[in-house]
Amino acid sequence: MRAVSVLLILLSLLSCGRHDAEAPRFQHIPGTGFSDAKPHPWTGRSPAHYPVHGIDVSRYQGLIDWSEARAAGVSFAFIKATEGGDFVDPEFHVNWTGARRAGVPRGAYHFYYFCTSARLQAAWFIANVPRDATALPPVLDVEWNHASRTCRHRPDAATVRREMQVFSDILTRWYGKKPIIYSTVDFFEQNELNRVRGHAFWLRSVADHPSETYPGQRWLFWQYTGTGRVPGIVGNTDINVFAGTRTQWNNWLGR
Numbered sequence: 001m002r003a004v005s006v007l008l009i010l011l012s013l014l015s016c017g018r019h020d021a022e023a024p025r026f027q028h029i030p031g032t033g034f035s036d037a038k039p040h041p042w043t044g045r046s047p048a049h050y051p052v053h054g055i056d057v058s059r060y061q062g063l064i065d066w067s068e069a070r071a072a073g074v075s076f077a078f079i080k081a082t083e084g085g086d087f088v089d090p091e092f093h094v095n096w097t098g099a100r101r102a103g104v105p106r107g108a109y110h111f112y113y114f115c116t117s118a119r120l121q122a123a124w125f126i127a128n129v130p131r132d133a134t135a136l137p138p139v140l141d142v143e144w145n146h147a148s149r150t151c152r153h154r155p156d157a158a159t160v161r162r163e164m165q166v167f168s169d170i171l172t173r174w175y176g177k178k179p180i181i182y183s184t185v186d187f188f189e190q191n192e193l194n195r196v197r198g199h200a201f202w203l204r205s206v207a208d209h210p211s212e213t214y215p216g217q218r219w220l221f222w223q224y225t226g227t228g229r230v231p232g233i234v235g236n237t238d239i240n241v242f243a244g245t246r247t248q249w250n251n252w253l254g255r
Contacts (some may be wrong), residue, residue, distance in 0.1 A: 026229060029053070029239070033072030037227040037236060044209045047224045050241035052249045057111070057221070059091040061233050066095075066102035068232030072251065075249070076242070077106040078139055078182075078202075081129045084113030085120040088128050093128070100134070105253060106138030109182065110167075111144075114149035118163040122170035137177040139202065140167055142191075143184045157191040180220065185213050202240070219243055 027039035030048040047053070057064060063145060069077075077099050080089040092108070099106040108129045113121065129138065144154065155163070164181070172178045182185035182202040183193055193201075194217055202221035205213040210222050221240050228239035242249050 006244070029228075030073075031073070033231055034239060035229045036225050036239075037229055038165075038225075040207055044210075044212065046209075047222070047239075047241050050222075050243070051246045052076070052242035052244070054221075054240050054242070055092075055228070055230060055233075056080070056238045056240060057233070059089050061091075061237050064095060065232035066097070066104055067097040069230055070102045070232075072231040072233075074104055074230065076240075077104050077138065078109050078240075079106055080138070081108035081110060081124050083105050083111040085116040085124045092128070096130075105134075105136055107139055107180070108246060109139035109141050111141045111145075112164075112167070113145075113151055114153045114155060118166040119170065122167045125171065126174050131175055135175075136180075137184050137200075138171050138175055138179045140164060140171075140179045141182040142193075143182075143187045160191045161193070161196060164196065175199060182221075182223075188214060188217075 004150065014137050025039065026035040026037055028035050032053050034053065052075045053073055055074055056078040057081035059182070077095075079092060079095045079099065081092045081096075082088055085163040096106065096108065108125075110121065110125045125138065137163060142160070161182070168179050168181075178199060180200045180202050181193070181196065182204070184204045188194070188203070194214075201217065202223065203210050203214055203217070203219045204223040206223070206225055207213075210217065220243050223240045224240050226238050227236045230237055230239070242252075244252070
């Protein structure tokens with residue numbers, strides 16, 4: 001009888017431990033209707049310092065209720081459009097149209113593929129992303145794709161920067177807006193992107209403020225989490241902030 005009692009106690013403890021481990025630790029993000037499933041304990045300037053928050057999305061977010069997302073505080077969205085020279089995100093056109101109808105300023109981004117020429121990729125982006133005067137500037141997403149099964153090529157830094165410039169020049173001529181460059185800490189450092197001039201940067205930094213992870217680098221957008229929870233979206237999504245005040249944001253949009 002005693003053995004049965006001990007077993008029941010052990011099972012109860014195991015059950016409690018499993019429940020605690022699985023319980024979500026959502027933390028509200030001040031100034032928004034968002035939360036974070038795995039919040040970072042910011043010690044310096046946190047994302048809450050910035051009043052303008054937005055998201056970036058792709059097919060992995062599924063069907064988005066853009067009106068609900070906007071009501072929760074989504075002030076902008078970057079939407080995945082293309083990758084390489086032959087892939088279009090299957091949700092791009094749905095998201096592109098949905099965001100506009102909901103009044104969310106949006107831009108399209110291209111995920112760069114290092115086994116296809118910059119000219120071919122620029123032409124592919126242009127073939128699939130409408131020229132819209134109301135859209136945010138296009139985005140060139142450059143990062144190493146560790147999970148790629150078809151392209152493990154890693155060009156030297158000078159080649160990377162040269163190809164980025166070719167891609168950017170073609171899009172600038174077509175859309176009349178210079179692309180924003182998105183990157184990650186390792187890619188930025190290894191390819192010396194601090195040497196790239198004349199572009200606004202959108203930087204990923206989920207464990208510290210960009211001033212710490214990208215010393216001396218100016219940025220326009222900061223991607224601060226990949227585990228955000230936003231009304232209108234099922235599951236996790238990336239959340240970002242704009243680098244200025246609400247007035248500066250409105251002025252930037254106007255330009």
